[in-house]
Amino acid sequence: MHTLICGSIAYDNIMVFQGQFKEHILPDKIHVLNVAFLVPEMRREFGGCAGNIAYNLRMIGGKPLIMATVGDDYQPYDYRLKKLDLLQTHIRHVKDTFTAQAFITTDLDDNQITAFHPGAMNFSHQNAVTDATDIRLGIIAPDGRDGMLQHAREFHESGIPFLFDPGQGLPMFNGEELLDFIIKADYIAVNDYEGQMLQERTGRALESLAKETKALIITKGSQGSVIYTDGKEIKIPSVKPKAIVDPTGCGDAYRAGLLHGIANDMDWQTIGQLGSLMGALKIAERGGQNHHFSQDEIDQLYFDNFGSRVL
Ligand SMILES: Nc1ncnc2c1ncn2[C@@H]1O[C@H](COP(=O)(O)OP(=O)(O)OP(=O)(O)O)[C@@H](O)[C@H]1O
Numbered sequence: 001m002h003t004l005i006c007g008s009i010a011y012d013n014i015m016v017f018q019g020q021f022k023e024h025i026l027p028d029k030i031h032v033l034n035v036a037f038l039v040p041e042m043r044r045e046f047g048g049c050a051g052n053i054a055y056n057l058r059m060i061g062g063k064p065l066i067m068a069t070v071g072d073d074y075q076p077y078d079y080r081l082k083k084l085d086l087l088q089t090h091i092r093h094v095k096d097t098f099t100a101q102a103f104i105t106t107d108l109d110d111n112q113i114t115a116f117h118p119g120a121m122n123f124s125h126q127n128a129v130t131d132a133t134d135i136r137l138g139i140i141a142p143d144g145r146d147g148m149l150q151h152a153r154e155f156h157e158s159g160i161p162f163l164f165d166p167g168q169g170l171p172m173f174n175g176e177e178l179l180d181f182i183i184k185a186d187y188i189a190v191n192d193y194e195g196q197m198l199q200e201r202t203g204r205a206l207e208s209l210a211k212e213t214k215a216l217i218i219t220k221g222s223q224g225s226v227i228y229t230d231g232k233e234i235k236i237p238s239v240k241p242k243a244i245v246d247p248t249g250c251g252d253a254y255r256a257g258l259l260h261g262i263a264n265d266m267d268w269q270t271i272g273q274l275g276s277l278m279g280a281l282k283i284a285e286r287g288g289q290n291h292h293f294s295q296d297e298i299d300q301l302y303f304d305n306f307g308s309r310v311l
């Protein structure tokens with residue numbers, strides 16, 4: 001049985017300007033802003049929440065099935081997923097579009113100017129959850145707005161439990177829509193900031209929203225995470241990372257741990273700890289998919305941190 005991963009496939013283009021934006025963006029000239037930054041250093045990372053989550057889930061022995069839409073420039077990602085032996089049955093090519101991509105320019109003060117082009121992602125509603133077979137669990141990660149709404153409806157109508165992970169897509173929905181997602185979903189995962197926004201938009205406290213689900217998970221970066229389930233609050237500690245290099249994609253790595261734990265009927269303490277370990281392994285590498293570990297290595301690291309075996 002597979003876990004269906006609905007969300008984006010994207011490229012992240014990261015450029016480093018060897019200066020300071022503030023030397024070039026002058027407050028008295030802001031009405032005629034026209035700046036060009038020479039960026040000798042550039043990387044292109046494989047990203048998108050669905051790509052990242054599937055990558056991590058595969059690493060710990062899960063069976064992810066990605067459901068996403070991609071554009072004419074998909075070929076490098078296609079090659080990569082083939083190499084990783086990740087199924088592409090439900091990755092749909094939308095003609096005359098680009099694959100979703102972010103263009104991130106940072107300066108030496110770590111300021112960022114980002115442009116995000118959703119491209120093919122805005123056609124995610126062309127895929128239907130019901131197209132996929134042999135699914136026992138799913139996740140709705142940030143994706144096109146119509147697609148997210150439709151996929152929630154389809155999971156719900158098919159009786160397939162799913163995790164709602166609105167992430168940076170959360171601001172697209174009003175309180176009523178968010179509440180509808182929460183009622184349909186079995187599990188919710190958000191970071192601290194998104195949890196705050198969820199409360200503001202729905203007008204309900206986390207403890208109250210948790211009652212609509214089997215579990216509501218809040219991640220808090222280096223502060224670990226909290227799982228609200230069954231009227232209880234389970235605190236999950238963070239794992240000390242080998243190095244703190246790049247937090248991008250920690251949330252996705254954590255979610256792979258959640259999905260694997262849920263699919264294998266683990267208890268919530270173990271599920272959270274597996275997520276926490278995955279987040280810490282991710283943060284030591286740049287990009288969302290450049291950390292490599294075997295299942296045995298992850299199992300050993302889990303044992304070193306928590307004193308039991310998990311995989
Ligand atoms: N500095 C850190 N040290 C240890 N663990 C971390 C750190 N940052 C993140 N993690 C782990 O990863 C989990 C998810 O991180 P976080 O709460 O930052 O998610 P996020 O804000 O959704 O991240 P993103 O959207 O950038 O991927 C945390 O709950 C924690 O377990």
Ligand SMILES: [Mg+2]
Pocket residue numbers: 167168191251252
């Ligand atoms: Mg996140």
